[in-house]
Amino acid sequence: MACLLSAAQRASAGVLFVALWGTVLGDRLLVVPQDGSHWLSMQDIVEALGARGHEIVVLVPEVNLLLRESRFYTRRIYPVPFDQEEQSYRYRTFGEKHFTDRSWLSGPQTEYRNNMVVIDMYFINCQSLLRHGDTLDFLRAGKFDALFTDPALPCGVILAEYLGLPSVYLFRGFPCSLEHGFGGSPNPVSYIPRCYTKFSDQMSFPQRVVNFLVNLLEVPLFYCLYSKYEDLAVELLKREVDLPTLFQKDPVWLLRYDFVFEYPRPVMPNMVLIGGINCKKPDVLSQEFEAYVNASGEHGIVVFSLGSMVSEIPEKKAMEIADALGKIPQTVLWRYTGSRPSNLAKNTYLVKWLPQNVLLGHPKTRAFITHSGSHGIYEGICNGVPMVMLPLFGDQMDNAKRIETRGAGVTLNVLEMTSDDLANALKTVINDKSYKENIMRLSSLHKDRPVEPLDLAVFWVEFVMRHKGAAPRPAAHDLTWYQYHSLDVIGFLLAIVLTVAFVTFKCCAFAWGKCFGKKGRVKKAHKSKVH
């Protein structure tokens, strides 16, 4: 047992902290990360584990976006067949494409194609890794105790099977409800909205019909996204492989949500909720940003970012947004690397990067304009800042819906919104006090927890390393689908009931015939003789 303290408490607890955690450390962890925003939380956990004395190797493609060096882990670099320029082009294309108009009908297909620009690149990374002999030799000789990966793309899942390692998965719950499908966790379609539906947990009848149909599409979507990985697995493992069974090898799932944000639902004992893991205690603001905030006066500031993967947008949309931002009295800090919109108002400052969580924690922050990625959303919740949400792709539409149904933010369609829509939404979340009250209530519930999410994540990775797996395993995994739903039992009992009913009926009919039938026949016979 280890007692888990928050970062701030650790600092104050000093020597005691070391005493309480006094386990002999030094296990070896292999990390198979996913580049982009998914890495942000994983990096925090990996660094915390590194600080606790574990030897950590992170597998990194030689061309990458965020997988930087750190003193807390060793990077093992493997070659990939594209250069920095192609990567930049793909991310830029990915960002821009989300601002192109689409019809209702072609929407899903366009969204799929846009995402594949980046997802295909991640697949190339995985292929390069699993075909790189030197790296595989190194891994086989590595004597790791566990593997830590993001299973949204299953490169790490395959590698865990290849190396025979127990796994810990870090996952947001997107796409395809993987954690429930593979974790044996019930996922009733009647009140748990499916990805992309933008439904809440209170669905009307037509919404439940749509949710039911979308649920049916999750299996084809899974194979659409992952069948190529199954081929890679067959190639590496040199045997027939069913990808879903690899996901079911009793990992611990660290899930990046909690039930203040996500709709309450059943979970399995090997699922650990660590939503808000990215909300570190705000550090002090740098002079540059402190100056912006101080100069904002009584109206305070608005923080605006579309996330780590989208830093520029088409000029026309940027001008519309700039126009809207000029209509509010707050100072706006906008993370934007594109060319400066010509109509940018005096209250709006473009910055190439901003300390988002620190700014959101400042008492002068009035609102947060966000793409509603899960990291940003949790930073909004932790710091109690009402949000205007401009979802772009992936789980962002669904995230926005969750905040909207709690009355803590307003969602806009970034393609269709006008300058006035954005200005009005900002005025609403800033001036209507209910938004602030609601987000503060969410914030207080979210932060009232027995263990900090980062400490919980560290505990469970270490648990898996200590026990070489040993996550609780439901016997559901040993049943076929019809056994799981007791269809064979119901069929058997129905057969008995029907047989008994049939035999009873036949017996009664026979008895009836014996008692009354003869008389009838006798009478009839008698009558015919009379005739």
Place this chain on the structure above:
Amino acid sequence: MACLLSAAQRASAGVLFVALWGTVLGDRLLVVPQDGSHWLSMQDIVEALGARGHEIVVLVPEVNLLLRESRFYTRRIYPVPFDQEEQSYRYRTFGEKHFTDRSWLSGPQTEYRNNMVVIDMYFINCQSLLRHGDTLDFLRAGKFDALFTDPALPCGVILAEYLGLPSVYLFRGFPCSLEHGFGGSPNPVSYIPRCYTKFSDQMSFPQRVVNFLVNLLEVPLFYCLYSKYEDLAVELLKREVDLPTLFQKDPVWLLRYDFVFEYPRPVMPNMVLIGGINCKKPDVLSQEFEAYVNASGEHGIVVFSLGSMVSEIPEKKAMEIADALGKIPQTVLWRYTGSRPSNLAKNTYLVKWLPQNVLLGHPKTRAFITHSGSHGIYEGICNGVPMVMLPLFGDQMDNAKRIETRGAGVTLNVLEMTSDDLANALKTVINDKSYKENIMRLSSLHKDRPVEPLDLAVFWVEFVMRHKGAAPRPAAHDLTWYQYHSLDVIGFLLAIVLTVAFVTFKCCAFAWGKCFGKKGRVKKAHKSKVH
């Protein structure tokens, strides 16, 4: 956020502990306990809350078994229409009756009647409480922040509704899978064995059939046990009341199990697992028991207790047991208040009470003979002592099965076992090393947790008091049973499919008729004219 330390760590952490938990305390908690062994864990939690500065009132019938005074809470005594003698008589009868022979057929009925001897007394307690004007006046004026109860008998559940208080339930999960039935938590009958079945989570087809049928009996059993309470609720609340809806008022369920002992299964976010909460760090042994242990030599000791509610057994059975105990080389400490069996061997000492958890924690303890009540089982797990289990009533048969399937103990039927059976079972668990290895593995997994169960329980009771409820509430509670299972959606979609199929068929038939039918009719008409 509060950091949770174990009892031992608290002692060493000293001042820091107070600083970390530095919330302003002093909420008011109403406790509606259940007498008997159920009180043991609840008392630990209530005392821990009292020590943290909360004002706690425990409702206690004037005649009771274990609900003693404490400096950590105030007892509010209410009158009951029976005396100490009747209570003793009922508990004695309850204990003795579990040793009477029964046939396979009459078994369940006899078990039910035996239990009702005590359960009826608890009902009289509840009736007396809910009809006692002075106590009700006191409670209404009490301004409590929350109510803490054991919902196995729903007196506290009714009182929470009457006083409009948010609740915390402390529950073992018996009977009737209440926590899943009322918590909206899926409870698949295919791998989750039902109470009294003695099945594991790996069931054969016939076992799954039986489990399915037992599951159907849970609703009648619920009404058998609780319909009288529904009448009491109607009388108190002065309106029609459906007892199940009272259970669903979004409590936090503190469940006295974990998934090292219980079979892994889904849980809801308002369920908190605190199994092993009763395993305090062993204190030092008293001189009396230290002397027994020291004198035991290399063979060590065996601890034997049938729990707080059964301290004497019929003479014939006692002599059989005494004979068995004389056949092993260990010293046996037997908690027994009946008359001394005449054949008691020299290695066996009868004691009126024994410090069970402290003795189990002693390195010289080789085995534990237990009735397999949940408290005893967890003390066996915590201390890593292999068990010989003699289950008597309630969940004890199922508890024994769980330990047996993990290879950490042997179960005997106390009615049918011979002296040799018991002696052989003891020799097996002591001499076959696999039992010790298995219980040590369970022990190490059970104790490897991020927060001590007692601290977790304290946290969640305080959470409910702080937020006046606010446990995560699944939208499943707002659906009817057919909506929950999407039967209306499936029916609707089926209707559409059938309608489309029917219309398509009709259109095809019509088209067929148009294309080929006319010719046919013309031919026919032509033919008849010809005739």
